Amino acid sequence: xxxxxxxxxxxxxxxxxxxxxxxxEKGESVGLLGPNGAGKSTTISMIASLIAPSAGDxxxxxxxxxxxxNEIRKVLGIVPQEIALYPELTAYENLKFFGRIYGLKGxxxxxxxxxxxxxxxxxxxxxxxxxxxSGGMKRRINIGAALLHEPEILIMDEPTVGIDPQSRSxxxxxxxxxxxxxxxxVLYTSHYMEEVERLCDRVYIMDHGKVIASGTKDELKxxxxxxxxxxxxxxxxxxxxVKELDADExxxxxIETDKGLKLIVPKGSRLLGKIFQAAERxxxxxxxxxVQVPTLEDVFLHLTGRKLRD
Ligand SMILES: Nc1ncnc2c1ncn2[C@@H]1O[C@H](COP(=O)(O)OP(=O)(O)OP(=O)(O)O)[C@@H](O)[C@H]1O
Numbered sequence: 001x002x003x004x005x006x007x008x009x010x011x012x013x014x015x016x017x018x019x020x021x022x023x024x025e026k027g028e029s030v031g032l033l034g035p036n037g038a039g040k041s042t043t044i045s046m047i048a049s050l051i052a053p054s055a056g057d058x059x060x061x062x063x064x065x066x067x068x069x070n071e072i073r074k075v076l077g078i079v080p081q082e083i084a085l086y087p088e089l090t091a092y093e094n095l096k097f098f099g100r101i102y103g104l105k106g107x108x109x110x111x112x113x114x115x116x117x118x119x120x121x122x123x124x125x126x127x128x129x130x131x132x133x134s135g136g137m138k139r140r141i142n143i144g145a146a147l148l149h150e151p152e153i154l155i156m157d158e159p160t161v162g163i164d165p166q167s168r169s170x171x172x173x174x175x176x177x178x179x180x181x182x183x184x185x186v187l188y189t190s191h192y193m194e195e196v197e198r199l200c201d202r203v204y205i206m207d208h209g210k211v212i213a214s215g216t217k218d219e220l221k222x223x224x225x226x227x228x229x230x231x232x233x234x235x236x237x238x239x240x241x242v243k244e245l246d247a248d249e250x251x252x253x254x255i256e257t258d259k260g261l262k263l264i265v266p267k268g269s270r271l272l273g274k275i276f277q278a279a280e281r282x283x284x285x286x287x288x289x290x291v292q293v294p295t296l297e298d299v300f301l302h303l304t305g306r307k308l309r310d
Contacts (some may be wrong), residue, residue: 001026002047002153005251009042009054018209019056024153029116029179029186031200033193033296039209040189048078070143077151081158084145087131089220089252091122092140094130095148102149106122112236113308116144119177123168136167143171147178153185160195175199193194203296207304217296224294224302228267229253232275233259233288241282245275255301260286264298 003023006096009016017039024030032040045051046173049069058072067070085094095113104112116121120140130138141160146154156175160168178184190196196203203220205213213220228263237256245263246254250271253264265271274290279286 001061001188003059004043004047005057005059007043007046007058008054009039009046010054016224017046017053018144020095020206020209020211022204022211022214024185024187025182026152026180026185027309029188029200031196032035032187032189032206033191033196033203033300035191036111038206040206041157043079043206044157044187044189048072048076048155050078056124067284074149075152077146077154079095079143079146079156079159079163079308083142085130085138085141088129089131090127091137092156094141095144098106099148104148108201112148114152115148119147119174120144130202134167135162136163136170139163139165140171140174141234144176147263151184153187155189157189158191159188160190165237172199173212183254193295193300205296205300205303207300209231212303213299220296220299221294224264226267227298227302228296228297229292230263230271230275231257231259231288232261232263232267232279232286234279235287237286238282238284241278241284244278244282248274248276255300264302266268273304 001024005105007017020043032043034040035071042051046053049058049065049072060072060075063071085197086097089097093111093306095116096109099109099112109211117126120143122137122140125133125137130141143156143159160171172195175186175188179186188196188199195219202216203214204211205220213223241252242256242261245251245261255262263275275289276286293298
């Protein structure tokens, strides 16, 4: 239904997006995952025909978006990373304003505004000025603005960055509902692996402007089918312990996490005894050890050598 062909954008001699080929089938929920600066926002701005590519094209049902930009604008709802609302207007007034931009009027406009407020759980606060809203509520209205014209395709640019857990959960549930119940095609951009794991059928992983891997979640995880992760929770950081484990050839990767360490090891390797002994030598208190099957985060790390949130 929607595809990009060798899409490219160059800023001052550097490619922000480099020969990117994506496709979305109707009704799919696809994740575009990558760290800050990977080129996700630039890619979706070109898909939405908000910025012009340096090379390549986007096709909607086979038709060039470069040649027919209005066609994609009709069927696409795009939720930008930045909140684009009028703080001095109420949520209701904001949505009415955006609805008019999409060409809605009269009864149809009022009905859609109410439906969207209900979908986002904000009917009770609709008469309050947006400036009195929490960050999470503003984000919900921002999403609502993109849904007024009942788009077939919804593209979201990191819609849950920096918001409260309740709004985050509400947004994720809403996106899932739109995809599963209404059949809306979704392209969901994020650097939160858990969100993409929860919402998306298929994933593209981007880094430095390029797609470095793509496939279903299981296909991507099978890249690491011979490996597992050992999570070691400790009372504090032990740099000398990290150094020792890092130097151990039986351990493929040693990653420092919020709670301690994550060690990527070949599947079935019996390293727990060794880890406990090393911890003891360095006086580290281990509060918990878990063995985990690989996550998409591990796949990303494996492909790039870096953590997603670096
Ligand atoms: N208008 C611009 N002028 C110059 N460079 C730009 C411009 N827009 C983006 N870039 C650069 O292109 C690269 C990709 O940026 P982009 O915003 O697409 O990444 P991203 O993956 O969406 O990251 P983020 O999550 O931080 O938005 C970055 O190095 C960025 O600095």
